[in-house]
Amino acid sequence: MDFSFLPDSWQLLESVQDGEHLILRVQDQSSHRPCPHCQHLSAHIHSHYVRRPQDLALGQRPVTLFVHTRRFRCLNPACGCVTFAERWPDWLEPHAQRTCRLAQRQSQIALQVGGEGGHRLLQILGEVTSADTLLRLLRRLPLPSFTTPRVLGVDDFCFRRRKTYGTILIDLERHRVVDLLPDREIATLTQWLQNHPGVEVISRDRSGDYARGAASGAPDAQQIADRFHLFGNIREAV
Numbered sequence: 001m002d003f004s005f006l007p008d009s010w011q012l013l014e015s016v017q018d019g020e021h022l023i024l025r026v027q028d029q030s031s032h033r034p035c036p037h038c039q040h041l042s043a044h045i046h047s048h049y050v051r052r053p054q055d056l057a058l059g060q061r062p063v064t065l066f067v068h069t070r071r072f073r074c075l076n077p078a079c080g081c082v083t084f085a086e087r088w089p090d091w092l093e094p095h096a097q098r099t100c101r102l103a104q105r106q107s108q109i110a111l112q113v114g115g116e117g118g119h120r121l122l123q124i125l126g127e128v129t130s131a132d133t134l135l136r137l138l139r140r141l142p143l144p145s146f147t148t149p150r151v152l153g154v155d156d157f158c159f160r161r162r163k164t165y166g167t168i169l170i171d172l173e174r175h176r177v178v179d180l181l182p183d184r185e186i187a188t189l190t191q192w193l194q195n196h197p198g199v200e201v202i203s204r205d206r207s208g209d210y211a212r213g214a215a216s217g218a219p220d221a222q223q224i225a226d227r228f229h230l231f232g233n234i235r236e237a238v
């Protein structure tokens, strides 16, 4: 079996098949590890323990790594850190229950098909992950950056129907959601527009609150009523 996907310094000590589950015991063979606080290398081992993160399935078999982890003493007298656990920031974050590459794949799946859909899809692929975990991974993803839109669409949406509403802001030229505001208040929209100067056209519904928020936050922007709400008004009138 090819285990070249493991970090270079890691050695596979043992592979154990537990039913459909595959357990790989691995250990970093580096003799020195850097203190995460002062970066001084240390070879003085204080203790050992085992971490058990999930990794990508092999074939359709779920994989758990048993990572034999060493705790080192930091011998730098100027460092306030007495002992530290070895770390692999590109591979396994401190306290993480899954490898970085597994977290990355699962969060991308959740991004495409959501929590429940991702849970069912991953089951087929041999990974057992709950829908709640997928949503948690999704929330940890960094928000995409955006440039201030020239033409901004402003409308409300509901967090809970008839109970809690927010405001959705859309770049109408790129057809992308650029931000979600937690409410429909005038001050919130005003603040957003003041923090993102450069909006030239604001398309909105015909409520007075958004009109006042747009006027005070971007007084030079042209306000227009969007087609959806105009047709809605015509339909109601007819």
Ligand SMILES: [Zn+2]
Binding pocket: 035, 036, 037, 038, 039, 040, 074, 075, 076, 079, 080, 081
């Ligand atoms: Zn140190």
